[in-house]
Amino acid sequence: MRHELIIVGAGLAGVALAHALHVDGHAPRVLEARARCGGRILGVDGFDLGPSWVWPTLQPRLAAWITAHGLRSYEQASTGALQFEDADGRMQTYASGMAQEPPSQRLLGGSAALLVPLPALQRAGLIETGVSVRALHLGVEGVDVIAQGSDGTRRLQARRVALALPPRLIAAMAFDPPLPAALHAQLAALPTWMAGQAKFVARYAQPFWRAAGFSGTAFSQRGPIGELHDASLPDGRAALTGFIAWSASMRAACADLPGAIVAQLQRLFGSAAAQPLAVHVQDWALEEFTATPADSAAAPREHPDYAPIVLPEPWRARVLLAGSEVAPDFGGYLEGALQSASAAHAWLSAR
Template structure:
């Protein structure tokens, strides 16, 4: 192990730089706290991934993209507070439905999401970028995997991290962990150990969307709109089962995205090249031959992302996750807090849940700090 490293004596260590982790860091700073933010990836965002590597146009989302202002109270609040702009998901035009025999049917009255969904200008990552830009007392450590949490005393916790410089040990006054429950159970050891009954329940808690894959195809123009199509499609044949318009607010950055309906083990056997080829053939059936000639295609298979999914997440999930147990026994209570979308008390798995979980944990942390 490398020499002992120390964050400021009163620092709170936050594990995970997704929305819950970044918002936790921001709220801690509002309380005058110093923060050490540990992230296993080389980027912020977690399951939020907005890509613009192939185009100078605005970002397209390879993870979550929608916000429902009518019901996402906390996302609405933070979007307004951070000065972010939203625009409506494009839904004007006809929808298409592909049957199992590849017969395509056109429905002039397209399916409209209710309540209406919106998207962030600049992609969902705009929310995380805005939070990051406001952090002043937070030190970020990327490519760093937290592997062990050790109880030091009543007022200190040590976190062992495997990172670019080898193994390091950081000490803080408390720790907020924002990992999904399965990753938390499989990747982090505890000294003293947690009850097996608790970690077993975490292992049984699916990580929402971790077994899914999303394909985005970008074009010079939204040609489907000229044909009176909304860009929405559904298919009983696949490989894409649900498709939407992913263009930017102006429609100048044109794109379609689809959720892949093939289970993760089959995707792995098929391979990325064949899956993309079949998906483009399908888009051509649904929206015309131009759809087979995108400027670029990006396929993100979250089941293959070790920072998101475990092997158990490759299995289909038939129901929305419910809140797993998040209260820790002594000596961890009051020192280590669990946040993250799956640990939210409502909107589990959604970005709204991630925001709510961060605010909930900060209330608990403040109550403990005042004791």
């Protein structure tokens, strides 16, 4: 069986592209290497362990997506004092806190709410998980997609292929004929945004920091937490969330990272932080379908300069790069994923 289109990757970009084509009456085949969909979107009980903030006033496609699907957002809690811990563990409290402009927003249901088209795509049988694409072979009338699943190696055929993946994962695929060496090097050099990072959520019975006059926002030069925010939900469930500043190798060497996190939360907010209901840690550097060793070795501190990448002939007519990191703006962000999906939909619709 030859498919009209195979989409590789069921993160937000792949899901949005599949949804647009499905609405048009097409039946794209979506292959996802993980056992779940969502890519870097990952939550637990409504709390985000992947991307969590949106800025609808700055991100038009995301704003339109939120409106079209009836999603709701709420402002990031920031009222109260800010804590700063220096490298020696000295604490400074800033009563004025940190006002964000424009204010960051969170989505009810977490970022997973953005995957609202997913159930319809799954009911239509368009998405298959646990299938990792390893190679692309270009033919006269299409592309042979070589994939590895639970049933072994399989070969699928498609007229066109959309790769809704980070560039480094694309560089790890085998292409026949090979990509030009310069292009392969370019793909391999582009960091996957947040791939080398780790994030945590510490859940509590009450937002005790608010009663003590703290915003829940904190920054530290000592770690393991580098940046911290209030992640409490509108329904009253309380949590603190943040990013681990330690490198991937330091995280791997820590025998009890959740314990180290709780110890630092106690330094920041006192003994009330000692008994979380749960601590969830997501180390993206350990995700083989997100990060490569290069992402862990040198995680960028500043946002990389992403830009659209078009494959050269003879690949150009058959294969399109459609992941967030190749978006014209907001590369690596949720907005970038929707931009790439929109551009891919336009490209496919014109052919």
